[in-house]
Every structure is written in C-alpha cells, then in structure tokens.
Amino acid sequence: MRLIHTSLFVAVAALGLSACNKQPENAADTVAPATPAEATAATTPAEAPPPMTGPTAAAGATAVAELAPTQGNETKGSVSFKLVDGRVHVTGQVSGLKPGSEHGFHIHEKGDCSAPDGASAGGHFNPGTQDHGSVASDPHHGGDMPNITANAEGVATIDAPVSTNVNIGKGDDFDIIGRGLIVHADADDYKTQPTGNAGARLACAVIKAP
Template structure:
C-alpha cells in the first residue's frame, strides 16, 4: 500500500513539475528598430531652415533662371540653390542689389549693389566689400551652377533695418566679378533677376 502512495506522490510531483516548465512566459519579442537619434554622430546633419528665398527669372534674351534659399548656418547667412541656362563652363558675378525691382527688361531696375555700409566693392573675404557682394558662380559643362556660399557678415534677414536683404534684388551677371573694379567688379550685363522674400 505504501508503495502505491509513494508512486502516486512521485507521479503527481513530476506532473506538477512539467506543468511549471511549460508555463514559463514566452521570450520577449525582438525590439523594433527605431530612428537614429538626432544627437547620434552617425546621423546626417539636419538641413538648415530657409529664412529667405529668391526665384531668379531671365532678363530679355536670356535663359538663365534658378531658385536660391538663404539660411543661417552657425550664425552666418548663406545662399544656396541651383541656376540653369548659363553658358557651359562659364563664371558669373552674383550679387544682392539695392532694389527688389525686376521690371526693367535688362534688370537695371534693381539698381546698384546693395551697400548699406558705404564700403568699396571687393571679394567677400576682403576687409572692404559691399553687403551685396558674394562669390562668383561657376557653371558646369551643361550650363548649370550649384550655389552654396557665404553672404556678407554685416547683412541680415528680417530685422527691418538698413542691412536687411529682404525686399532687395538678386542678380546673375554675364561676366565674372574681378573684385577690383569700382563699384561693380566689371561683371557686365544682367542675365537674371529676383526679389528676395522672407520665408513664411
């Protein structure tokens, strides 16, 4: 009789033990991959938000056009964008002008270079230069130019003072700026004109 009780006890214990092993919770599902954190060194840098923009339209007998955005990068105003319709492998003066008026067929209604500091014309890295002076642009073999360069450090966007570029003109010239000839750099005729507008 004792043998039967012992056998039943062992059988019950084994059955309970098997139930406990089968009752273990399932493994946690694999973590879903998440987006790369913004502060991850491997993540690409965030694009700067445009603070102003300009849509270049061709002047009479020109095919030059493009779209330019102005952004703040580390506190420095920069111009970036793309221009098409240029002569292949050519170089051109590129300036902010005093008036946001492109009504004249030749673009002369935009006035002279934007020069709120009454400085001499020159390269943007020279001590003396206009607020509207920017580096020359260079077209590739297809006549397209990608722009990504600095704007004078003494101008701004949206402050409403004499140094604000909003409402000014943007001009692509036919020839390169020599950064010496006063007051225009001998950059020649105007191939495209735009009005600089504050970003919404």
C-alpha cells in the first residue's frame, strides 16, 4: 500500500513541473528582448534641426566698414550697412573733409586697401554689369550711392540708400561683404563713365560682417 501512494505522488509532481515549464501558445504573451539597434534608438535623443541658411538667414544681416585715410589725406570714418524695408541702407560719419565739400562715395569691387592711393580696391562694384549713374534711377552700378556733403566742421553724416540689387551676407555675386568702400576727392556727376569723374581716393575700407 505504501508503494502505491509513493508512485502517485511522483506522478503528480511530474505533471506539475511539466505545466510550469510549458511556454505560452499565444505569441502576444511573449516579449522578445530588444535588439542592440532598438536599444540605441531608444536612448539616443532626436537631432536638433539644422540652422537656417540662405536668404532667410541673411534677412537681418548687417555689415560695417572702418574708413582709413589714403596716403597724404586725413579722411576717416565709421559706416554701417543694414536692411531697411528689404533694401540695403548705409549710415555713418566721415571726418577730415573740407568744410562744405561734396564727395563721391561708392562700394568698390575689391576689399583691398593695401595700395597707398586706394587703387587696390579696383573699380566700382558692378555685379549687374550696368552703366554708372545715380542710385535713384536706372541704370546704375550695384556700388553706386549718393554723394556725401561735409558740414562746417568737415564732417559728413551718411544716411542713404544703396542699389536695390545688392545684399548683405547671401554669399552670391551681389553680396557686399568683402568689398571695398571709397570716399573720393570730388563729387560724383552721376553720368561720366565709369566712375562719375569723382577723382582721387581720400579714404578706403573693407566691408565686413560685424
């Protein structure tokens, strides 16, 4: 009789162990371990969007130029360029001029003031290959700007428009960054080609991003 009871106990224990080790038949009940790629994706933060470039980035751009006298002259000044109503505008002051005198004031093609007379700045900035003229009418160079006039102390205050086809900071052929800036000895007549008969160069600067 004791042998029968022992056999029954062994059989029941075997059935219970078999039931515990049985895998669930429904695949949904089984959670597979994450792969290395899934684990990396879960712990890596999303990348930030790239910074905006192109015209939108240049919309609020500004530029500056520090005019230094050419050899034998005393003309100098600080000038800023910025966008006003979508158009490049120039402001600043130039000193060391003859009282009441009028002077041509242009952006030139090269940002190079190494020559004693400023000739290294090249000719007028003219990316649109237009004739020289007044910025208030067509045609005119991209670097054409209104004359500046000195007051009784020989200081000219600048607040004027620049050609509509130039920009600040877009990096194309019409960008004024890296160009030259010249104050001439005489007034620009807005008609004589290619420089308006504005004479020698009193001061030169390189236009730069601030």
